[in-house]
Amino acid sequence: MQAIQFFNGKFVPKESITFSIDDVGVLRGFGIFDYFKVYNGAPAFMEAHLNRFESSALLLGMEIPFSRNEIETAIFKIIQHNEFPLSGVKVLMTGGASPDGFSAGKPNLVITNTAVSETNPSFYAEGVSLMTHQFTREMPQVKTTNYATAVRLEPIWKQKGHIDVLYHDGHYISEVSRSNVFLVEGNKLITNEEGVLPGITRMNVVNLAPQLGFVVEVRPIALSEVLAAQEVFITSTNKKVMPVVKIDDQEIADGKVGAKTKLLMEGYAKLLAEETKQPSFQN
Amino acid sequence: MQAIQFFNGKFVPKESITFSIDDVGVLRGFGIFDYFKVYNGAPAFMEAHLNRFESSALLLGMEIPFSRNEIETAIFKIIQHNEFPLSGVKVLMTGGASPDGFSAGKPNLVITNTAVSETNPSFYAEGVSLMTHQFTREMPQVKTTNYATAVRLEPIWKQKGHIDVLYHDGHYISEVSRSNVFLVEGNKLITNEEGVLPGITRMNVVNLAPQLGFVVEVRPIALSEVLAAQEVFITSTNKKVMPVVKIDDQEIADGKVGAKTKLLMEGYAKLLAEETKQPSFQN
Numbered sequence: 001m002q003a004i005q006f007f008n009g010k011f012v013p014k015e016s017i018t019f020s021i022d023d024v025g026v027l028r029g030f031g032i033f034d035y036f037k038v039y040n041g042a043p044a045f046m047e048a049h050l051n052r053f054e055s056s057a058l059l060l061g062m063e064i065p066f067s068r069n070e071i072e073t074a075i076f077k078i079i080q081h082n083e084f085p086l087s088g089v090k091v092l093m094t095g096g097a098s099p100d101g102f103s104a105g106k107p108n109l110v111i112t113n114t115a116v117s118e119t120n121p122s123f124y125a126e127g128v129s130l131m132t133h134q135f136t137r138e139m140p141q142v143k144t145t146n147y148a149t150a151v152r153l154e155p156i157w158k159q160k161g162h163i164d165v166l167y168h169d170g171h172y173i174s175e176v177s178r179s180n181v182f183l184v185e186g187n188k189l190i191t192n193e194e195g196v197l198p199g200i201t202r203m204n205v206v207n208l209a210p211q212l213g214f215v216v217e218v219r220p221i222a223l224s225e226v227l228a229a230q231e232v233f234i235t236s237t238n239k240k241v242m243p244v245v246k247i248d249d250q251e252i253a254d255g256k257v258g259a260k261t262k263l264l265m266e267g268y269a270k271l272l273a274e275e276t277k278q279p280s281f282q283n
Numbered sequence: 284m285q286a287i288q289f290f291n292g293k294f295v296p297k298e299s300i301t302f303s304i305d306d307v308g309v310l311r312g313f314g315i316f317d318y319f320k321v322y323n324g325a326p327a328f329m330e331a332h333l334n335r336f337e338s339s340a341l342l343l344g345m346e347i348p349f350s351r352n353e354i355e356t357a358i359f360k361i362i363q364h365n366e367f368p369l370s371g372v373k374v375l376m377t378g379g380a381s382p383d384g385f386s387a388g389k390p391n392l393v394i395t396n397t398a399v400s401e402t403n404p405s406f407y408a409e410g411v412s413l414m415t416h417q418f419t420r421e422m423p424q425v426k427t428t429n430y431a432t433a434v435r436l437e438p439i440w441k442q443k444g445h446i447d448v449l450y451h452d453g454h455y456i457s458e459v460s461r462s463n464v465f466l467v468e469g470n471k472l473i474t475n476e477e478g479v480l481p482g483i484t485r486m487n488v489v490n491l492a493p494q495l496g497f498v499v500e501v502r503p504i505a506l507s508e509v510l511a512a513q514e515v516f517i518t519s520t521n522k523k524v525m526p527v528v529k530i531d532d533q534e535i536a537d538g539k540v541g542a543k544t545k546l547l548m549e550g551y552a553k554l555l556a557e558e559t560k561q562p563s564f565q566n
Contacts, residue, residue, distance in 0.1 A: 005304075014303075014304060014305075015303075017303070017304040018301035018302065018303060018304075019301065019302045019303075019304075019306075019309050020297075020298075020300070020301060020302075021288075021297060021300040021301075021302075021375070021393060021395060022297075023302075023309075024434055025309055026302050026306075026308055026309055026314070026375075026377065026428070027316075027375070027428060028428060028429075028430040028431065028433075028434050029312035029314075029427070029428045029429040029430060029431050030430070030431050030434040030435075031309070031312075031431075033310075060431070060435050061435055061438060090384075092304070092309075092310070094309065095434060101373075101397075102430070102433075102434065102437070103434070103437055104434055104437075110304060112304060114384075135421075136419070137421075138418075138420075138421055138429075138431065138432060139431065139432065144312070144431050145309070145310060145311060145312045145431075146311075146312040146421075146429050146431055147311040147312060147313070147385070148311065148312050148313050148314075148343070148421065148422065148427050148429055149421060149422065150311075150385075151307055151311050151313040151378060151385065151386070151387055152313075152343050152344055154385070154386055154387075155344060
């Protein structure tokens with residue numbers, strides 16, 4: 001059975017979704033998206049992701065050509081049809097065909113549902129390492145399609161054995177290319193807010209923290225603090241709560257996954273099981 | 284007769300040029316381009332534009348899937364076939380279909396040739412006005428497809444009666460969204476180089492300046508200096524040498540097109556006529 005996707009009001013196979021050379025999504029990088037996981041037909045935190053998608057559209061001055069209800073109906077239709085045990089849903093909107101090669105046109109709205117594999121379990125058992133790079137993202141609070149710097153850097157961080165890049169401005173960190181950052185200091189979780197994407201997993205971890213005995217401190221974080229932290233982890237839809245044990249050539253603490261990060265990994269897995277009504281989760 | 288374009292080695296109508304939902308040009312804004320004008324079949328400064336295209340590819344780590352010779356042959360084929368009196372050629376390369384929604388794939392190369400009209404003559408006779416905006420472009424030296432901030436701002440500057448936006452970092456200017464900036468002070472032309480796209484028209488004006496009695500000074504330019512300048516003009520392929528007479532609500536000098544800017548407009552028109560072997564040009 002062929003998987004279906006949603007493209008401007010129609011349910012079509014993926015091959016039918018194409019963008020013209022006049023689309024400012026192609027020509028001018030003018031597009032937004034959001035992304036969430038679906039576990040046996042149950043979307044995880046869909047409302048929060050669609051809220052953020054609407055906020056991204058508002059901040060770029062784009063009008064979403066379908067109602068929230070139409071979008072949710074389309075999502076349920078494609079995930080029920082496709083029947084993937086584990087998948088991702090991406091809602092993507094480009095600025096549409098431009099009359100002059102620059103001005104936005106009538107937006108194109110696409111919803112894709114793609115089967116995915118679970119992340120490598122060793123990333124959770126052993127922790128991961130990050131490369132640092134001085135760079136400030138444009139419009140960090142908007143989930144635009146602009147990841148040119150990250151895509152350019154990917155072959156470099158892979159070649160060095162890292163799994164992603166941590167951006168900083170020379171003094172303070174902002175975020176990993178597609179994740180938020182947390183430090184652990186005693187019973188404190190420290191995370192930053194300015195100049196970073198308002199992550200949905202980040203929000204869930206912040207909400208979860210008090211039940212697990214943590215106090216959350218939201219403030220700018222210096223790169224030097226990250227390097228000297230007791231524990232470091234990153235959060236995102238794809239990475240969930242992922243321990244970081246090395247940055248560039250330097251180990252974080254003893255280079256092992258920290259006990260408090262493990263507590264949060266378990267806590268988040270439980271939250272995800274509740275949200276998606278699944279029996280249990282393993283990282 | 285239908286116009287033809289070049290798409291990955293084939294000569295096709297524009298409608299046949301499409302990008303898939305897996306192309307990192309769409310998904311991740313990973314693409315570069317360059318653009319030049321063609322006057323009665325004669326490309327203007329094509330070599331310089333193709334040199335810059337190659338430099339953009341190198342800086343992003345992208346491999347161009349056709350040789351320089353193949354690209355030039357394709358350009359001449361489409362412009363000779365299309366026979367537009369005045370047109371633009373865009374060479375655009377996207378990162379191609381991604382295996383995982385993030386990593387670049389095999390690049391797609393497109394060359395389009397589109398008929399264009401000459402710019403509104405009143406922009407040269409009366410000068411134009413710009414809006415200012417605090418913003419630092421990512422990878423300014425690379426001609427990427429990322430213009431999301433400019434596309435977002437366009438409805439705002441239009442509504443205020445401006446023709447474009449001048450970026451600054453709070454103190455120093457960088458450039459207009461698609462143009463370089465020059466100030467005139469006595470017989471000096473002042474222009475900046477760091478943090479700006481190496482413009483081809485900018486380069487031509489710099490080379491032309493001595494013959495017209497100007498000395499060129501290349502250095503950072505404060506926004507306050509621009510507002511207090513004797514004359515201001517911007518340069519680009521589309522705008523050529525275009526006088527700026529107002530920024531936000533403030534007139535530059537007496538708000539009229541300056542005599543030295545006129546000299547450079549004429550000088551550049553003459554250079555363009557020589558380059559393209561056209562009888563003469565009017566701004």
